[in-house]
Amino acid sequence: MPLMTSLLIAIDGPAASGKGTLARRLADYYHLPHLDTGLTYRAVAWDLLRNGQSLDDEASAIEAGRHVDLSNLDKHALSAHGVGEAASRVAVIPELRRILVDKQRDFARQPGGAVLDGRDIGTVVAPEADVKLYITASPEVRAQRRLRDIEGRGGSADVSEILADIRRRDERDMGRADSPLKPAADAHLLDTSDMSIEAAFRAARAIVDGMLAKRNGA
Template structure:
């Protein structure tokens, strides 16, 4: 069975946590597409000696390998900033499209989370979810996540970084962050992860019933 769940939304809305939970619930494969851009950004920074060159980033994206996704420094602030910048590069996005689409149509079902999954990568996905939350809630979650990982930084700094990321994601010329018209909106501001997962599960179960 081919069944795709596309999950989009801004940073800190809970996409990754929900995607993992949904994939586990239904036995679907999961791809955090943001990790692709983090890996490209970090590798391009390494090869560019601290400078993000667009041509180099595109080359890295075309030659990305599974070990590149297993680096232990892809969840840090540096990788996050690099990901936001390379994600605005049309050549990088184009280089990663085929990888994502192939993953989405694999047998057994797939869950992909990112910022252009329902709008660009998988416009025909059986289920599209758009997660959102207030800026304060998203900043608080990201700050707690970073603190748990031992990363320093103030809540205000995290909030500013997310605001900047939101602006770049929404204003980039290629595949800007937007809610697909046929996506189900889940506002996680006042929801526990368990409540958000149950809402997503209900939507997915209804869609599965229609295709079986």
């Protein structure tokens, strides 16, 4: 692994593009802390759902956002498909986004660097990131991946419904007025539609290593 002093990696992309798995692999390889920023929005949605509150109740969502603890995000509980759809709905609330982005920025600024993945990391949360990756894949491929994930956890789902949900989420995430999903101008685009996770990891690692080699004068 190339010599480095600090490394901040920003990874963005739509749902089920593979960005989360890739972020975890890169964080492990470069020995960096990792934050799936989508879990912060899922934590808010989960809090509203379990307390019987409406996802359209902005005041409750904002209050829940203030209490999100980045050190205590239960990935297993928050990974349910329904929670992801709910999170996409609350994520359009501007004040909630400001609260959670502040928490995410604090995570990104820790000494030594970090890996963050989400939908507005390279554009809003950490525009100063050393490396920005935008991971994408076709909606059909992403729907199949989501189906395998659900079935792998013992669940069942209809792939056509998953595909429709992914398209709705893409439209909502890309069309929102506040911090829409889009690649940063200086992001490296990586389409994983025809890639295994290992191939995607090698491609991403080559980009990061290339930046580190250039920075180290190699």
